[in-house]
Amino acid sequence: MGINIQEEKDQLMSCSFDIYQHGHENLRESRRQVDRNGHKGTIYEMGMPEGISFGHYKIDSTTGGKVVINNSRPFVQISYTISGNKAYEIEGQTQVLATFKKQEYNYLFLTNKRVSLTWQPGEQLEIFELGISPEQMLRYLPVEHSFYPSFSESLEKNIAASMSKTNLLLGAKSSNILYDMLHCPLDGRYKHLYMLGKTAELLAIQLEEYWRQGEVRPVKKLKKEEIDRMYNVRDIILSNIHSPCSLIDLAHQVGTNDAYLKQHFKEVFGTTVFGYLHVVKMGEAHRMLLEGQHVSEVAYLSGYKHVAHFTRAFKKHFGINPNQVRK
Numbered sequence: 001m002g003i004n005i006q007e008e009k010d011q012l013m014s015c016s017f018d019i020y021q022h023g024h025e026n027l028r029e030s031r032r033q034v035d036r037n038g039h040k041g042t043i044y045e046m047g048m049p050e051g052i053s054f055g056h057y058k059i060d061s062t063t064g065g066k067v068v069i070n071n072s073r074p075f076v077q078i079s080y081t082i083s084g085n086k087a088y089e090i091e092g093q094t095q096v097l098a099t100f101k102k103q104e105y106n107y108l109f110l111t112n113k114r115v116s117l118t119w120q121p122g123e124q125l126e127i128f129e130l131g132i133s134p135e136q137m138l139r140y141l142p143v144e145h146s147f148y149p150s151f152s153e154s155l156e157k158n159i160a161a162s163m164s165k166t167n168l169l170l171g172a173k174s175s176n177i178l179y180d181m182l183h184c185p186l187d188g189r190y191k192h193l194y195m196l197g198k199t200a201e202l203l204a205i206q207l208e209e210y211w212r213q214g215e216v217r218p219v220k221k222l223k224k225e226e227i228d229r230m231y232n233v234r235d236i237i238l239s240n241i242h243s244p245c246s247l248i249d250l251a252h253q254v255g256t257n258d259a260y261l262k263q264h265f266k267e268v269f270g271t272t273v274f275g276y277l278h279v280v281k282m283g284e285a286h287r288m289l290l291e292g293q294h295v296s297e298v299a300y301l302s303g304y305k306h307v308a309h310f311t312r313a314f315k316k317h318f319g320i321n322p323n324q325v326r327k
Contacts, residue, residue, distance in 0.1 A: 019051050019075040019133045027192040038063035038121075044182060048192065051075070051133025052199055056182050058126045061119065069115040074158060076132045076151070078206075080105040080170055080178060083287055084125035089116045090160045098162050100127075101238055103170045103283045105206075107147060107163035109154035126287060128178045130199065140203045145211060166227075168210065169269060169279055172317045175286065177202045222267060229254045230268040233261065237277055241284065242301065244277055282317045285310075289325040298322065 029046040041059035059065065079088070081100040088097040091114035098106055119125045132140070134155055141148055147163040154161045181198045184191050222230075232254045236245065247258040250273065254261075265273050281302050288298045299310035299322075314322050 017053075017069055017131075018072040019047075019053060019131050020049070020073070026189070027195065034059060039065055041125075046195065048195065050196065051136045052196070053129070053131035054181055054195065054199075055129040055131075056127075056178075057129070058124070059119075060124050061121050064121045065119045065125070067117045069110075069117065071110055071112045071115060074109065074111045074134060074155070076134065076137045077108045077110050078105060078130040078132070079108055080128040080130070080174075082126040082128070082170075082175075082283060084119055084123050084127070086117060086119045086125060086127060089118070091115070093160070097160055098167075100167060101234070103280045104167040105170050105174070106167045107151075109151060109159070109161050109163065111158050111160050113160070115160075128182075130202070132199075140200070141207065145207060147207070147210070164210070166268060168206075169271060169276060170283065171209065171279065172282065172319070173205050174202060175283060176318055176320075177205070179286075179290075222264060226264055227268055229256060230261075230265050233265060233273070234269070234276070237273070238280065241277070241281060242303065244303075247273060278317075282314065285314060285322070286318065286325060289322055295322045 027046060027048055029044070031042070031044045034041050034043060039059050039061045041057070043058075044056045046054045079086075079098070079100060081102055081104050083102045085099070085101055087099040088108065088110075090097050090111070097115075098108055100106070137151065141151060150161055150163045153159070154163075177198055181195060181202075184194050184198075186194050233250050236250060236253060245253070247261060251258045251261040256264075262272065265276070269276055271279070285298050285302045288301065289295070295311070296307050299307045302310055304310035304313070311322055318325075
């Protein structure tokens with residue numbers, strides 16, 4: 001996301017960004033610590049001459065954060081949120097382009113207008129950002145895919161937009177690839193090849209998953225109030241991860257019954273209520289392990305009475321043992 005970051009007078013962060021990395025024939029990357037103005041954490045950023053950028057940002061903020069991104073050219077940004085809440089706003093537009101909660105992602109088309117990325121105070125923000133030039137995106141995105149019309153129209157009219165009307169749930173496969181990219185053990189041209197390959201793998205999995213989900217979802221259109229109700233359910237789930245409510249309790253809290261709740265939630269989010277909760281809990285467990293917490297502690301915080309049961313569930317979800325993540 002960011003290159004040449006400078007602090008402005010109003011204590012915002014300003015970022016001049018060029019997806020093409022002109023003047024650099026090889027992979028370009030940087031790792032640095034941030035500790036100022038109430039924000040403390042780590043930043044990793046990488047750019048490739050093919051028009052692909054990759055960034056990982058992990059920040060603890062005691063005050064609200066804001067980064068203003070000055071894009072030199074339009075590009076597609078695939079925005080992933082591991083933890084925290086964030087929002088994107090486009091200069092000159094009153095409506096927020098996109099908001100994200102933990103374990104969500106979406107494909108955004110960003111124009112060369114100034115973009116503001118904001119996040120909430122008092123929580124840890126951990127996000128991945130994958131930027132792709134329009135030319136590269138056209139190579140990856142099939143014409144028949146559901147995203148193509150939105151992408152094509154945004155590109156033609158130079159309009160910022162989300163390619164999916166609702167955010168997508170970040171699954172285990174995609175999460176693993178993102179952390180593999182962050183912790184790539186290679187250097188130089190071999191790392192360059194590795195990152196290109198992982199980018200293609202990530203897009204292949206995500207685009208296929210979205211296409212498959214779109215084919216099996218019911219054709220029935222939900223009313224706006226029904227969709228809003230399911231987002232309220234999602235918010236309740238995220239606020240009670242370690243003490244989840246029953247389906248009946250969730251339904252009562254939003255003014256519906258458990259049958260409609262199960263049906264409508266799956267139509268909106270592409271998975272069941274407990275499937276969604278499981279993905280979020282596994283994502284939280286992955287984050288805690290990366291921070292060095294012991295497996296037994298993470299198992300307990302994830303709601304497992306026995307470490308063996310947690311280990312089995314974690315390995316089934318991510319394909320690796322919890323101890324391998326800590327290492």
